[in-house]
Amino acid sequence: MAAAENKNLAVKASGLVKWFGEGEAKTVAVRGVSFEAYFGEMLYIEGPSGSGKTTLLSMISGILRPNSGSVTVEGKDIWNLTNDQLADFRLNTVGFVFQDYHLFPRLSTRENVAIPLILKKVGWDEAMDRAIEYLEVVGLRERAHLQPVKLSGGEQQRVAIARAIASRPDLLIFDEPTASLDGDTGRRIVDFVKNNILNDKRCIMIVTHDNRIFEFADRIMRMEDGMIKGMEKGGNEK
Amino acid sequence: MKGILKIAYKLLVNDKGKFAALLVGITFAVFLMNMMTSMFAGILNKSSATVINIGARMWVMDPAVKTVASSIPMPDYVLDAVRSIKGVRYAVPLYSGGALVKLADGTYQNVTVLGLDDASLFGRPQLIEGRIEDIYSDNAFIVVKDSEYPKLGSPKIGTQFELNDHRVVITGLARVTTSGLFGVPTLYTTYTRAIQYIPNPRFTLSYILVEPKSRAAVPYIQKQIKALGYEALTNEQFMKKISNFYMYQTGLGTNVFLMTIISFIVGLSISGQTFYTFILENLDRFGAIKAIGARGRELVYMILFQAAFTALIGYGLGIGLSSLIIFLAKLRISSYAAMVTYRNLALAFVMVLVIAGISSYIGVRKVIKIEPFDIFRG
Structure with a gap:
């Protein structure tokens, strides 16, 4: 916990419980999970399929309401917010990088990156200019005019990262970022995120099973059957 | 946004x-x-071409009339009765009927004949050739130069043909707002000549065209004419009646x-x-x-x-x-x-x-x- 001890608290989850269905069909996905995440750290959530890690991440990021428990992000209990306030919270505080990227194939790379800015009511021209800046951060400035389908998997992942950081979020959520990439590309992407996207004012949480990228983690939270089975130092902290 | x-x-x-x-x-x-x-x-x-082209404010007819082409002749006294109604500025007769014309080349052609009031020529079309007063000359007819006009061999002023064994002489070419539905050329003449040339039943008065003194007089005129056993419609009402017939009674x-x-x-x-x-x-x-x-x-x-x-x-x-x-x-x-x-x-x-x-x-x-x-x- 060396990294955590010296850093400010970003996320505090307390007693999170989430179940789906009712009666005999009831499935408990997360069973009373509590943990803390800090600014400046890269926290991995690891575990087998069905262990509840995606459900947990969804509750942390304000897209899935828990049945009980609370989530405090930057000191604010997000599940006390109204739906509109939650949408604003996600827009201003959280950046998402989805497993399948979910880039609009009919929009240019630049327009895809600009979407969060447009949602934040930034003017079209300014949003496009700023999107170029974020594409430059991920090394894709020269690909700005292309549609995502013309890019490789790794490049699409970087576009998704550019889109996620475009709203300057404090909390970045990655869902299986290397699942669709070959080993080398996956490692390069995470290395890039570690060195270029992570900073002292940002917390990155990554759901993954890919042990090839564990070396970049500050901490690894292991989940099983909806519960935390252990919290370990990642390769970066050892 | x-x-x-x-x-x-x-x-x-x-x-x-x-x-x-x-x-x-x-x-x-x-x-x-x-x-x-x-x-x-x-x-x-x-289907309302005649109503539009004649331009009368009110039409008096038998209540059983469905379209302008299917007129039911009324006795002449109705005209006098209508003229005597308070609120009527003037009322004139109109003849509307079909006839068969024999062209110079020996072929036959159906035509619509409209007979205008001899004195006023109320409802006359706009002439593009000829003089309106020539309608009073012997056998005079005015032909409407519309899409059906060539069916009469594109007659000119002076062209002659036969109508029910009567000689017809074209004395004018006219233009109207709307041509008819049934693809039949239209001839205008005087009311007297129309009923003389075309075989008729006992009564000859197809319609009575009425000009009310004011818009306010219309309901009263309609009420009085209804009391006579006939129907008086404004031009809009008549067109609506014709539309309703085609809309609901023809499929x-x-x-x-x-x-x-x-x-x-x-x-x-x-x-x-x-x-x-x-x-x-x-x-x-x-x-x-x-x-x-x-x-x-x-x-x-x-x-x-x-x-x-x-x-x-x-x-x-x-x-x-x-x-x-x-x-x-x-x-x-x-x-x-x-x-x-x-x-x-x-x-x-x-x-x-x-x-x-x-x-x-x-x-x-x-x-x-x-x-x-x-x-x-x-």
Whole structure:
């Protein structure tokens, strides 16, 4: 916990419980999970399929309401917010990088990156200019005019990262970022995120099973059957 | 909001295949609806051609009259009775009937003969050749130079032919606002000559044309004429009566109604299905935008904008295409009965809005229901 001890608290989850269905069909996905995440750290959530890690991440990021428990992000209990306030919270505080990227194939790379800015009511021209800046951060400035389908998997992942950081979020959520990439590309992407996207004012949480990228983690939270089975130092902290 | 609508616009138009399919669906539906309703409007307009061309404010007739062509002759005393009604400025007789003309080449042609009041010539057409006073010369008739005019061998002033063994001499060529529905040339003459040339039953008075002293006098005149056992209608009421006959008693209205509904369903099917596919294909991305922080109503605006934009473009194309076809058809066949009216345009517009509304409703329901968690869960 060396990294955590010296850093400010970003996320505090307390007693999170989430179940789906009712009666005999009831499935408990997360069973009373509590943990803390800090600014400046890269926290991995690891575990087998069905262990509840995606459900947990969804509750942390304000897209899935828990049945009980609370989530405090930057000191604010997000599940006390109204739906509109939650949408604003996600827009201003959280950046998402989805497993399948979910880039609009009919929009240019630049327009895809600009979407969060447009949602934040930034003017079209300014949003496009700023999107170029974020594409430059991920090394894709020269690909700005292309549609995502013309890019490789790794490049699409970087576009998704550019889109996620475009709203300057404090909390970045990655869902299986290397699942669709070959080993080398996956490692390069995470290395890039570690060195270029992570900073002292940002917390990155990554759901993954890919042990090839564990070396970049500050901490690894292991989940099983909806519960935390252990919290370990990642390769970066050892 | 402008930015999000621009994104919606780009999502729509950049998907060229689907955008084209959506446009084809709506354009086709609007085209068919406008063609059908325009043809119907044209037919109704032509069916009231005599009412429009004569231009009388009120028409007195037998209550059993359904269309202007099917007049039921009235006795002459009705004319005197109408003239004596308080509120009538003047009333004149009109003869309307059909006859057979034998042309110079020996062929026969049906014609409509309108006999105007000898004294006033009320309802006379606008002459483009000849002098109106020549109608009083022997055997004088005026021919209407419309799309049916060539059927009489394109007669000129002085051209002669036979009508029921009577000599007819053309003394004028006239222009009217609307030509008739049945493709028959029209001749004008005096009332006296018309009833003299054309064999008639006991009564000869087809209609009485009435000019009321004021608009306020109309109901009183109608009441008095009803007491006589006849019916007095304003020109609008008469045209409405004729329209109702064709609409409800000939099957024409039902056919046009069915065709319009079928066009609507075809358009709705193509557009609705394509729009639904478009939404389904982009559903996970809409979910991603929702996860990123878009509010539900912003996604709804995006979909409504896409549906409205497609509908308006399709509407414009459909109206433009149908108007062009009607214009070209009228160039080739001047008697082509189609008329684009504001009512038709409004009807097609409402139908298109309904298509867009139903199509977007399906999309909106999908997008509203999508949970960002589903995007995470895959």
